[in-house]
Amino acid sequence: xxxxxxxxxxxxxxxxxxxxxxxxxxxxxxxxxxxxxxxxxxxxxxxxxxxxxxxxxxxxxxxxxxxxxxxxxxxxxxxxxxxxxxxxxxxxxxxxxxxxxxxxxxxxxxxxx
Amino acid sequence: xxxxxxxxxxxxxxxxxxxxxxxxxxxxxxxxxxxxxxxxxxxxxxxxxxxxxxxxxxxxxxxxxxxxxxxxxxxxxxxxxxxxxxxxxxxxxxxxxxxxxxxxxxxxxxxxxxxxxxxxxxxxxxxxxxxxxxxxxxxxxxxxxxxxxxxxxxxxxxxxxxxxxxxxxxxxxxxxxxxxxxxxxxxxxxxxxxxxxxxxxxxxxxxxxxxxxxxxxxxxxxxxxxxxxxxxxxxxxxxxxxxxxxxxxxxxxxxxxxxxxxxxxxxxxxxxxxxxxxxxxxxxxxxxxxxxxxxxxxxxxxxxxxxxxxxxxxxxxxxxxxxxxxxxxxxxxxxxxxxxxxxxxxxxxxxxxxxxxxxxxxxxxxxxxxxxxxxxxxxxxxxxxxxxxxxxxxxxxxxxxxxxxxxxxxxxxxxxxxxxxxxxxxxxxxxxxxxxxxxxxxxxxxxxxxxxxxxxxxxxxxxxxxxxxxxxxxxxxxxxxxxxxxxxx
Numbered sequence: 001x002x003x004x005x006x007x008x009x010x011x012x013x014x015x016x017x018x019x020x021x022x023x024x025x026x027x028x029x030x031x032x033x034x035x036x037x038x039x040x041x042x043x044x045x046x047x048x049x050x051x052x053x054x055x056x057x058x059x060x061x062x063x064x065x066x067x068x069x070x071x072x073x074x075x076x077x078x079x080x081x082x083x084x085x086x087x088x089x090x091x092x093x094x095x096x097x098x099x100x101x102x103x104x105x106x107x108x109x110x111x112x113x
Numbered sequence: 114x115x116x117x118x119x120x121x122x123x124x125x126x127x128x129x130x131x132x133x134x135x136x137x138x139x140x141x142x143x144x145x146x147x148x149x150x151x152x153x154x155x156x157x158x159x160x161x162x163x164x165x166x167x168x169x170x171x172x173x174x175x176x177x178x179x180x181x182x183x184x185x186x187x188x189x190x191x192x193x194x195x196x197x198x199x200x201x202x203x204x205x206x207x208x209x210x211x212x213x214x215x216x217x218x219x220x221x222x223x224x225x226x227x228x229x230x231x232x233x234x235x236x237x238x239x240x241x242x243x244x245x246x247x248x249x250x251x252x253x254x255x256x257x258x259x260x261x262x263x264x265x266x267x268x269x270x271x272x273x274x275x276x277x278x279x280x281x282x283x284x285x286x287x288x289x290x291x292x293x294x295x296x297x298x299x300x301x302x303x304x305x306x307x308x309x310x311x312x313x314x315x316x317x318x319x320x321x322x323x324x325x326x327x328x329x330x331x332x333x334x335x336x337x338x339x340x341x342x343x344x345x346x347x348x349x350x351x352x353x354x355x356x357x358x359x360x361x362x363x364x365x366x367x368x369x370x371x372x373x374x375x376x377x378x379x380x381x382x383x384x385x386x387x388x389x390x391x392x393x394x395x396x397x398x399x400x401x402x403x404x405x406x407x408x409x410x411x412x413x414x415x416x417x418x419x420x421x422x423x424x425x426x427x428x429x430x431x432x433x434x435x436x437x438x439x440x441x442x443x444x445x446x447x448x449x450x451x452x453x454x455x456x457x458x459x460x461x462x463x464x465x466x467x468x469x470x471x472x473x474x475x476x477x478x479x480x481x482x483x484x485x486x487x488x489x490x491x492x493x494x495x496x497x498x499x500x501x502x503x504x505x506x507x508x509x510x511x512x513x514x515x516x517x518x519x520x521x522x523x524x525x526x527x528x529x530x531x532x533x534x535x536x537x538x539x540x541x542x543x544x545x546x547x548x549x550x551x552x553x554x555x556x557x558x559x560x561x562x563x564x565x566x567x568x569x570x571x572x573x574x575x576x577x578x579x580x581x582x583x584x585x586x587x588x589x590x591x592x593x594x595x596x597x598x599x600x601x602x
Contacts, residue, residue, distance in 0.1 A: 013153055013156065016252070016256055017152060018253075019253070020155075020156045021121040021122075024159050046160065046161050074157070075161060
């Protein structure tokens with residue numbers, strides 16, 4: 001088994017409270033599925049979509065957003081899976097996909113040999 | 114933990130109501146931004162980490178912080194609630210004031226205050242209920258538009274206009290002054306009544322939307338009932354009316370979303386608990402000497418729910434209640450309902466006679482259930498070709514797939530001439546109040562009132578009421594009907 005990071009990018013935030021509640025329920029159900037099938041390593045953390053960027057030797061500072069809205073990272077999760085293929089299959093269950101976002105699946109490099 | 118159903122919606126209404134007291138009603142847009150912002154945070158964090166132990170507290174604390182930020186940032190640029198301006202301008206008092214304002218105990222009052230503020234008599238009634246639905250029930254513009262079956266732009270405009278009027282009122286309605294409270298109360302009741310009706314009789318074909326609107330109306334009327342003055346007999350009657358109607362919602366549509374007339378409903382699917390609640394409320398409503406149009410409507414609903422078989426329905430009593438209702442609220446729709454009840458009581462010929470006798474029936478020309486009622490009685494007289502023509506005319510006026518389906522079924526019944534079963538209890542499908550949706554063809558059916566701007570007859574003390582004797586008899590009958598009704602039946 002290896003670790004993988006799911007990096008969530010750019011999704012539409014629902015406007016209505018009712019839709020928000022539905023969205024939370026979808027995510028909770030998906031996380032629960034990952035937990036119960038033994039794939040969840042760490043639910044990870046959400047990131048605010050604002051912020052700043054420090055760049056280059058001159059340390060130029062600019063305010064967010066940093067990329068196209070669809071590319072902004074909104075959070076990450078750590079899962080365990082047998083290989084990239086399985087991790088990618090798991091990512092297909094993510095509710096973000098129905099609201100215009102994407103999941104990047106990245107193998108975590110093992111820290112030890 | 115899982116959030117309770119519609120938790121976000123209801124929290125939204127509570128937070129907006131509370132924060133509006135701090136920011137002032139003219140800053141409603143800012144308040145909505147602050148609350149929306151707190152909700153987006155909750156959404157992102159809870160998605161990953163699940164709901165906290167006390168989600169209401171979490172939301173309130175987050176909104177409070179966002180509010181403080183906004184206050185500090187905008188203090189110089191904006192004017193806040195005038196009565197709080199001094200505290201909010203001083204930096205050391207700011208946090209304490211906000212803290213004090215957002216104590217949990219205050220929330221119920223805040224909701225009530227907002228409800229009364231949304232019901233300005235100068236505001237069109239459909240604007241009042243759109244505003245209630247939006248700011249108090251947390252419906253987005255899209256959701257409100259779909260509930261009222263109108264397009265998004267129209268709803269957006271209606272809500273914006275209503276918000277602007279609300280902003281112009283400068284301060285929120287003061288619910289602590291008894292005289293003003295009592296004066297505004299009928300308008301509030303009327304708005305809740307219309308909200309409920311929109312759910313129960315409105316043009317929306319979706320069962321889910323219907324029950325949601327009904328549930329919201331019941332939630333708000335319950336809030337009103339808990340207030341010492343708000344819970345006056347007409348409010349109890351209104352709440353009773355809602356419960357007795359809502360009890361029948363589960364049987365009102367079949368699996369495919371088709372409308373089922375009262376006579377054909379599976380009565381075992383009626384919600385017994387709601388019926389029992391309705392009865393209790395009606396009992397409370399009938400304790401005083403006050404009788405309102407809601408008493409009458411609740412009385413009609415009671416006659417329907419208290420019998421186990423449709424053929425046992427006491428149409429004499431129902432016609433009597435419609436007679437009173439027509440005096441109190443003269444409108445072609447009420448008259449049409451009364452005519453239908455007469456047809457049920459005395460046979461189709463009398464029913465047709467009563468329909469033809471409706472003085473202002475030209476107002477019903479665009480209303481599908483007017484020709485449908487004619488068709489129904491012609492059908493019962495076995496004048497099938499006349500009946501078919503009426504049902505076809507009704508079909509052409511149908512406002513949604515549900516009505517279309519129902520009416521085309523009646524057209525084909527006439528054509529085969531085979532189906533002998535009658536669609537009794539048309540008044541159940543019809544509704545009593547004109548549909549309130551702006552886009553509804555029922556516009557123009559507006560009730561002509563006997564000059565009560567507030568939307569409800571004055572109370573009846575001192576015998577000033579023109580039909581006092583009749584009122585009293587009706588009230589007595591109502592009390593008896595409640596006593597005779599066995600909620601477990």
